[in-house]
Amino acid sequence: MNAQKGFTLIELMIVVAIIGILAAVALPAYQDYTVRAKMSEVVLAGSTCRTAVTEAYQAASSIPTAGNFGCESTSGTKVSKYVQSVTTGANGVITVTAATDDSLKEASGKSIIMTPLTTAGATPSAGTGVGSWKCGPGTGMPPKYLPSSCRD
Template sequence: MMKVHRNSKGFTLIELLIVIAIIGVLAAIAIPAYTGYTKKAKVGEIIHALGAIKSAVSVYYSEAGATTDATTADLIRTTYGVDVPTGRASFQYTATSREIQATSKITGVTGTMTLTGSTDFKTWTWDGTMDKAYIPKN
C-alpha cells in the first residue's frame, strides 16, 4: 500500500515567486519581439502590393510606350488593372518621376516607401522615409 505524507502542503511562497519572475522575464523578451514581427509582416503586404503595381506599370509601358498618373488605389485599378489593398497603406503612381509610393497606415510604422523605375522600367530602386529596416535592399 502507498504511504501518504501528511506534511506535504504544496509549493512554498518563494517557489511561486520564482516561477512568476521567470514568466515575467520571458514575457518581457517575447512581447517586443512579437510586435516587431507583426509589423514586418504588415509591411510585407505593402511590399507585395508595390511589386504588383511595378509589374503592371512595366507591362503597361511595354504595350503603350508611356504611363499615366494614378493617384489613388481606384485609379491604379482602372488604369493598370491591379487591385491593391488599402488597409495597410495608400498608394499612388507618378508617371513623370516613375515613382510608386505607399504611405503607411500601420500603427507604429510611419512614413513612405517608394519604388522608382528607370526610364525604360527595367530596373527599380527602393527608397522612402520609412524605417530602413522595413525597406528592401536594392
C-alpha cells in the same frame, strides 16, 4: 514524519519572475512583427504598379510620365485599411504611402519606394525591360517595420 509536498513559495516566485522576463522580451518583438505583417499589405499594394511599369519598359517605345502608368490611386479615399495611396514618379518609381492608422505605430503615414532596375542595376530605358526591383523605406519609415524583402 510528514514529507513536504508541492513547491515552496520561493520556487513559485522564481518561476513567475522568469515568465515575467520572457513576456517583457517577447511582447515588443511580437508588436513589431504585427506591424511588419501589416506593412506587407503596403508592399503588396504596389504590385499592380510594378506590373504596369514593367510592361511599359518592356513594350513601349517611350515611357509614360509621372502619374500616367494607369495604376495609381491617389483619390481622397484610402486604397485599403493600411494603404493611403499609390503613386508613380519619374522613371516608374513607385511610392506607396501607408494609412494613418495607430496600429502601424511609427510607420503610420510613411511610405515605401520601389525602384525599377535593369539586370545590371541601372535605370532602365524604353525597350530594355526591368530586371529587378529595389524596395526601400521612404522618408521617415523605420526599416524595422519593412518586410525582409524590402530592406536594403
